[in-house]
Amino acid sequence: MFRTLREDIQTVFARDPAARSTLEVICCYPGLHAIWCHRLAHSLWRYRLRFLARLISHCNRFWTGIEIHPGARIGRRFFIDHGLGVVIGETAEIGDDVLLYQGVVLGGTSLQKGKRHPTVGDNVVVGCGAVALGAITIGDGARIGSGSVVVKPVPQGATVVGIPGRTVEDKHKPVMDLEHGDLPDPVTEAIKLVLERQDRMEETLRMLERATGAAAIEDEERDDQQSDGR
Ligand SMILES: CC(C)(COP(=O)(O)OP(=O)(O)OC[C@H]1O[C@@H](n2cnc3c(N)ncnc32)[C@H](O)[C@@H]1OP(=O)(O)O)[C@@H](O)C(=O)NCCC(=O)NCCS
Structure with a gap:
């Protein structure tokens, strides 16, 4: 458990150049508090203590402004920067090393029970205010621009911007990979x-x-x- 906590703190340093000290990170990062509360809520959810899990998630929302349903599955080294207004739905699945900014919504479009929220691969970055809707897959290494609305699957490594989300060329990629x-x-x-x-x-x-x-x-x-x- 301590290994995971340390890893979470290191993730903040890796993702936010503004982070200065461990004490500051532990005390002043709502994204960190939110994922720690979510881990507790999620384990209670898995033990079928659903009401308690929801209650913790609800308190988490009051405390951090981040709403993560206790059923959502989230991988390692996950970080939400700033955090306010983030909503992650019940059947959302998030891989490792994912970075979300404030106002991101991983929401559903259907009122049916069952899988209805996005599946986010590893190493994905979702910009502030971006919304991904439905049981779509966002491939590994994809980047979603701030303010985008994504309703279709995003291929691995793609950069998607705008409403509705369209793929743009990644100008930072080398023209030719030298093997x-x-x-x-x-x-x-x-x-x-x-x-x-x-x-x-x-x-x-x-x-x-x-x-x-x-x-x-x-x-x-x-x-x-x-x-x-x-
Ligand atoms: C999507 C993103 C990762 C792309 O970054 P990038 O690879 O440097 O892309 P570029 O800036 O070269 O832009 C590529 C194209 O997409 C457009 N674009 C980039 N971000 C966009 C956005 N959020 N909405 C609409 N269009 C956008 C650019 O205008 C450019 O269009 P062009 O090719 O017609 O000129 C980045 O723009 C982004 O939104 N990051 C999120 C950062 C964030 O939310 N920070 C919050 C800090 S509090």
């Missing part, structure tokens, strides 16, 4: 090219030989016919 173990060998490429050209020339030569051979035979036959005629 250093798989670099092209220019010498081999040059030899391959020379051998291909040689093959083509040999083929052309053979065709010419066949053509000129046939022509020579035809000439010979024509000469023979002419001499016979005389």
